[in-house]
Amino acid sequence: MNVEESFAKLSDVKPLKTALSRELTIAVMGAGSRGNEYPEYGKLFPDSCRVVAVSDINEYRRNKMAEKWSIPADRVFGDYHEMLEAGKNGKLADILLIALPDDLHFEPAMEAMSQGYDILLEKPMAQTSEECEALLKRQHETGVMVAVGHVLRYSPYFRALKNAIDSGLVGELVSIQHMEPVLYAHMAHSFVRGNWRNSKMTTPMIVAKCCHDMDLLRWIVGKPCTSVKAEGNLFLFRPEKAPEGAPHRCTDGCPYEATCPYSALEIYDRKRWFMYVFDVPKDCPSEQLREILKTSDYGRCVYHCDNDQPDHIVAALRFEGGVTASFTMDAFTPWGGRRTRVMGTMGFIEGDGKTFTLHRFDTGKAHTWAFVPPQGENYKESGHAGGDLALIRDFLEAVDTRDFTKLSSSLDASVESHLMGFSCEKDRLFVSRTALA
Ligand SMILES: NC(=O)c1ccc[n+]([C@@H]2O[C@H](COP(=O)([O-])OP(=O)(O)OC[C@H]3O[C@@H](n4cnc5c(N)ncnc54)[C@H](O)[C@@H]3O)[C@@H](O)[C@H]2O)c1
Incomplete structure (x- = not known):
């Protein structure tokens, strides 16, 4: 296949609609933003999935979800422990969606695996590397299916970018420059004033926000990461x-x-x-x-919050075989949307989260990829460049067929990228302490 043909094939995007053998039921822990996002698939494609139980300490949110999905009163719970307790008499649903705050992922996931649930676990999977390893051990013991919310792996954009690299369009991969521009107001909202402002209450920024990026880099390179170095600090919001x-x-x-x-x-x-x-x-x-x-x-004033998350991070990563990657997370940008540059022996790719352009060194030609949304009523845009609904589609398929290979963001795959994040944080803090000494 020549370059033109290989590049054209990148446009083959998997349809959002899938055929399942039956409707799968979901119990939702945390009826907030993420807890509502994934089940939308069931509204878009009736008979695919349905919420049958909900738990949220926020009365307004749990009632809203109960109303939306006509959930009977005895399946509407406050604190998540109540839902876990009810599950001891038999699972409430095929799938448990854990969309609670970061510090409430590990404990319910451990218990729910023992109860036999297949789980869609929001990222970050846990707050320490030890907890990540414990989750993986329990998953191997119980044999349940666990997907981690690394939605970007499922977005048509990142799938096409990875396919371009895997099909040799840049020759041999040598290095990647990857940037996560947070957007100044998003930083203030989530990481200065909001739920993820304090690394001790949630997870360090490099895990809370950038576990997606660690995960993308590991996934795109396709080889284990062998070394990380990181710098970064809280420059402004103090x-x-x-x-x-x-x-x-x-x-x-x-x-x-x-x-x-x-x-x-x-x-x-x-x-x-x-x-x-x-x-x-x-x-x-x-x-x-x-x-x-x-x-x-x-x-609150952004200079007077109980925040400690860094507003800029740079990291250098090395992968088995010698591929390197540099990563930057920065709060001070006018837009979000990851920017990525890929350097290979035969070509170069530059992308902005929506489109990317391949420049070939041999022909001097440039080829641009852009997502063309399928026409028709069975398509809906979703968060993370379409990754949100594409993830739940693949997860439902995997649960329905018991085929783990349909799942890209398995627990196994995700543990490694979480460990990369925790290692970056350790290195960042070590450097900071040295500088202060
Ligand atoms: N995959 C992604 O790209 C992505 C994006 C955003 C957030 N997240 C992750 O998803 C998770 C949820 O984030 P969100 O934005 O939906 O937050 P959210 O605050 O909107 O929702 C969390 C919900 O959990 C409820 N809750 C808190 N404690 C509870 C308890 N003890 N029992 C029952 N319910 C409880 C809250 O009332 C809230 O409604 C977080 O871990 C976050 O990091 C992932």
Whole structure:
């Protein structure tokens, strides 16, 4: 096959709809953003999957999900322990979706495996490398199927990029430059004010946010990582960087509010970004939202939060056989969407998360790939460049057929990339301590 033909084949995108032998049932732990995202597949393709039990300590969210899926009252639980307790008398569903906060993944996953559930476990799978290994051991003992939420592996964009490399379009792979631009407001929302602000409460940034990137690099290279080095720190969001006299809340008449790009009033009220965390309609009155911001974590000044996550990280990775990768996570960008450059002996690829261009050294030609969404009612865009719904599709297929090979983000595959992240964090902290000494 010549380059043109190989490149054209990259456009063969797997259809979102799949044929299953029966409808699979799902019990959801954590009816927040992620807990709602994956089951959407069942709404898009009726008879594929259905939520039959829910657990959430937030009454509004669990009731909303119960209503959406007509879940009977005896299958609606508060704390996840109640759902685990009920599962001791027999599984509540074929699949358990664990979409709880990061610090509540390990314990329920361990117990649920023993109860015989196949599990869709949100990333990060656990908070330490020891816990990751323990999960893998339990999975091997129980023989259940576990998928980790490494959704980017399933997005048509990253699949095409990997296929391009695997089919030799850049010759032999030599090195990769990969960047995760977080977006300044997303950093402020999730990693300064929000749920992932403190590495001790959740997981270090390189795992919480960048386990996707460690995972992509390991997956694309296709060989074990043999060494990591990392640097990074919290440059901006610290008390000493606060403008003089800035109050602790944006709602307290901050004199800098009108010009501060991180202002809670600007991000939430005027722009209406990230509204899903407030459990109010996106178009709720300004007064109502400002009242919420007076007490919510999201109304705090970004310089006066209990945060410790780095706002920039650089890492250097080496893989078996000599391939290297450099990785950058940066908060200070005007957009999200991973940027990747791939260097090979015969070609170079540059991509921005939506399209990528292959430049061949032998012909001097450039070939551009872009995702063309299939026409028809059986397609829907989803988060992570389509990865969210594609992951649940493959997971349902794997559970239905008991064919583990249909699953790209297995626990085995995911443990390794989590360990890369934890190793980066260890190295980053070691470097920081040395510098301070
Ligand atoms: N795969 C991805 O790309 C991706 C993207 C975003 C988040 N995540 C991960 O998904 C997980 C969930 O994130 P989210 O954005 O949906 O958060 P979220 O806050 O929207 O949802 C978590 C839900 O868990 C509930 N909860 C908390 N403690 C509970 C308990 N003890 N018992 C029952 N319910 C409880 C909360 O009330 C909340 O509704 C996190 O671990 C996060 O890191 C993954």
